[in-house]
Amino acid sequence: MTQPIPLSLITVRLFSNHLLRENNICMNTLPSLQTQVESLMSLDNKARRRLIQGLAAAIFLPSLSACRIKANESVSQSYNVSDKTVLTMDTSLTMNTVRHPGLLHTEADFTRMREKVEAHEEPWLSGWAQLNDYDYTSLGRAPNPQVTVSRGSDNTGLGTMKFDMESTYQIALCWKVTGDTRYADLAVWFLNEWSATMTTLTGNADRFLAAGIYGYQWANAAEIMRTYSGWASDDIAAFQNLLSTVFYPLSSLFLAEHNGTEYAMSGSDITNYWANWDLCNICSIFAIGVFCDRLDFCNKALDYFLNGRGNGAAAHIVYMTHPGYLGQWQESGRDQGHSSLGISLIASLCEMAWNQGVDLYGYWNNRVLAGAEYVAASNLSDYNGDYPTLPYAPYSNRHGTSTGVSGGGRPSLRPGWEIIYNHYVNRKGLSAPWASAMAARVRPEWRDRGGDEPSFGTLTMSREPFPGDIPPSGLSGVLSNGQVLLSWWGSAYATSYNVKRGTSALGPFDTIANVTDPRTYTDAPGDGIWFYSITGITPNGETDISNVVRMALPFKACMILPLDGSSDDTSGDARHATLNGGASWGDGRIAGTQALRLDGESGYLSLPDGILTDISDFTICAWVNWQGGSKNQRIFDFGTSDIVYAALILESDRIRFAITGTRFWGERCIYYYSALPTDQWVHIAITLSGEYGRLYVNGSQVATDDSIKFAPFQMGYTRQNWLGRSQYSSDPKYNGFLQDFRLYSGALDDAQIAALAL
Structure with a gap:
């Protein structure tokens, strides 16, 4: 050979x-x-x-x-075939330069607004009429600056500041659309008076909401005006100082400490604060960073959105995606007012980042659109007033557990949907049926009287329709309950989709189904290796095919580590695991062989990144020889942080498999109420098929759970995949030997597990 x-x-x-x-x-x-x-x-x-x-x-x-x-x-x-669910998940996105004007609006945006209004084109003309339908843009307005603004206690000066903040932004827009410098001079007056007067933003915990929600809106108003020659450089610097010394420190402190809740005696933790708290402060730090030319601020905001531990980080905002890319929003079980505010905030963040050359819209296979579709669907009723029944996985945090979409505050109709609709549909050519319907429902966008968002997106965000057809995209496939579960993003003008299957990545592909919405299909093709693609049916005909995904049934060996003196993968993908700390080689299960020895102090094995991104049904198994020690040792722990993980845990009187996307509050566990014996070789295996999980010891099934809705691929591209180490830094490391670690996509049956345990 x-x-x-x-x-x-x-x-x-x-x-x-x-x-x-x-x-x-x-x-x-x-x-x-x-x-x-x-x-x-x-x-x-x-x-x-x-x-x-x-x-x-x-x-x-x-x-x-x-x-x-x-x-x-x-x-x-x-x-060039993909078998990964996570198609775009670059957690290292950064900025290297700052563009001006470059927050919610660029100079090209202002040109478009001006030309469309002058030409009396819709929907821009209706959006312009909405902007001028309030006295906020009156040339007779005068600023009313406050020394101290408080939110959440006595609300001193809060309403006054919101009124002036919204006026400044709207007056600035009037200048850009009309070219009338009287508006420019008025906006500059507002900015200068506030920077010369305000020194303190205070209150109870809500002061952090104020720093976030109003900090990013003030920055947007100021960013529009920085191109006006009548705003002196010293005055620009004064407003930069206001934002960077009064608003930014609170936003930064919140993301770092979350109002100190992690250290409070009450036992609360980072999940005490809902997604909006993080999101508004991420927006504030990013927007202030752009206006103040502080790349470090901008990159801090990006890093938190991509890698943070709080509920406003990307991995936690959309707790999980359901078939057809319906992304369950973190606050959907709370109420719809806060859920829709989250969409407004994340849309603003994505647009600001886009105008700085960073694509957060597309991150993690359009994760933001998945969440937006879910929230839009939650708030749109039919002619009978009935809302759609949406899939929902139980969600738990410090406040408790929700088991369905909340009807509180429904319908919540607020500005912010034009950003989502115009990016994904008109800019990118994707289909977003629920977000499109919501944007139409609130068009033309009006002024948010609560001051929670800039508003007027019909004027500022509307774009010409996407020209032509694009193929469906973002196709992913996982094994779920032994079948192939497909989801994909549709095309803006497609009326249905052909699901195609073949035995070669090069084709030919046979059409096996025609699907409308939701854009998902479950197939049971039989054992083998199969290739799938999707085409769209539009008024112009059939589109090109989407990306192609490869599926292996009934299972696929994703990683096999003999751990016999080598940490190399022998599954065929030839990946490598890395020994760390006090990891070494000792005596193996069979005389004359070696096994991985972890010392319980510093030793552990690092597995490659992203090993779970295409896995729903799974089998994980290994031979273990535990040498004892304190509880909460991990045989394995795969995840992103102590918020999201799948782990096999040894406790003093039981063995526990846990998987969660919401920290320990939301763990779904399989318990075996018997301690693992020490100084013996024991074979342990865990399988999941659909929602049914099984735990095996020495080839025998010892425990089950039939309601595990959170599958490994929902965790995304995990970068902390360890044997012998916990996501919780305070937990002890594993003390003992490991051999023949295996990870399969697909659930092995009882006989196959028993054969592995021989």
């Missing part, structure tokens, strides 16, 4: 037959390998060589001969 393989068609056919025969692979469990290999003849030499190397390597993949379990060959790289 080490000799060069001639690439003639005859040789390739013989090689494929040899692979099937020698590895006891049945033709009914694989697609037509011969058909796939013959398609190589249209590829260049490099692509052929990569696939042949993959086929050759498959002969040596580890197997469970008693159960005929085979790791599947990896051909997807040759065809």
Whole structure:
């Protein structure tokens, strides 16, 4: 097998037959390998060589001969095929320069507004009429600055500040649309009076809301005016000083300490504060950073949104996505007023970042759109006044547990939807049926009388419709309850979608279903390796295909670590795990072999990033030899932080598997009420099929749970995947030996688990 393989068609056919025969692979469990290999003849030499190397390597993949379990060959790289649920999840997004004007509006935006209003085009003209329908833009207005503003206690000066803040923003817009410098001079007067007067923002915990909600809106008003030659540089610096010394410190402190709740004797923690608290302060820090030319502020805000622990971070705002990319919003079980405010805030953050060259809209396969669709659907009733029944997974935090979408404050109709609609539909060409309906419902956007958002998005955010058709995108597939569960993003003008399946990434693909909404499909194709794509049906015909996903049934070996003196993966993906601290090699389960030895002090094994991103149904198993010690040791712990994780935990009197996306408040657990014996080799396995989880000890099923709704792929691209270490830094490390760690996509059955435990 080490000799060069001639690439003639005859040789390739013989090689494929040899692979099937020698590895006891049945033709009914694989697609037509011969058909796939013959398609190589249209590829260049490099692509052929990569696939042949993959086929050759498959002969040596580890197997469970008693159960005929085979790791599947990896051909997807040759065809640019994705089998990952998380398509875009770059948590290191940063800014290197600041653009002006560049918060909610750019100079190109102002040009569009001005031209559309002058041409009396809709919906811009109606949006302009809304802006001028209030006395906030009156040229006779005068500022009323306050030294101290308080929120949440006596609310001193709060209403006055909100009134002046909204007036300044709206007057600034009038200047940009009309070119009348009387508006510019008036807006500058407001800004200068406030920067010369205000010194204190205070109150109870709500002062942090004030710093966030009003800080980012003040910054947006000031950012519009910085291009006006009549605003002196010293006065600009004075307003920068107001924002950076009065508003920014509170926003920064909140994200760092969350009002000290993590250290309070009451036992509250970071999940005490709902998503809006984080989001408004992220908006404030980012907007102040742009206006003040502080890249460090901007990047602090981006980093928290992408990597933070609080409920306003991206991984926690949308607790989980349901089929068809309906993203359950963190506050959906609380009430709709706060849920819709969250959409307004996150839309503003995404647009401000977009205008600085950072795409938060597209992050994690359009996670923001998933949440927006869910919140919009929660607030739109039919002609009978009935709201749609939405899927809902129980959500828990310090305040308790919710089991369904809250009807409180419904419908909540506020400005902010034009940003979402115009980005995803008119700028990007995607389908967003619920957000589109909500934007139409509140069009033209009016002034928010509570001062929670800038408003008037119909004027400021409306764009021309996207030209032409785009293919469906963001297709993902996971095994759920032993079947292929597909979801995708649709096209703006598509009326339905063709679901296609084939046995090769190159096709041909057969249409197996036509779907409207929601954009999801569940398929039971039988055992084998299958490839899926989606096309849209539009008035212009059928679009090109989406991305292609590869699915292996009934399971796929994702990672196999023999841990026999090597930490290399033998599943076929050839990934590598890393020994850390006091990790070494000791005596193995069988005489003469080695096993991973973790010392219980500093030793642990790091697994590659993103190992769970395409996994719903799963099997995780290993041989363990525990040497005892204090409770809460982890055999494994995969996650992003102490908020989101899946872990196998050893306690003094039981073994516990826990998975959560909301910290310990929302853990779903499988308990085995028996202590793991010490100084013995024990085989432990956990499987999940749909919502049904099983825990096995030495090949026997010992515990189950039939309501695990949170699957591993919901955690996203996990970067803290450890054997022997906990997401909680205070927990002890594992003390003992590990061998033959395995991770499968798909749930092995009782017989297969028993075979592994021999």
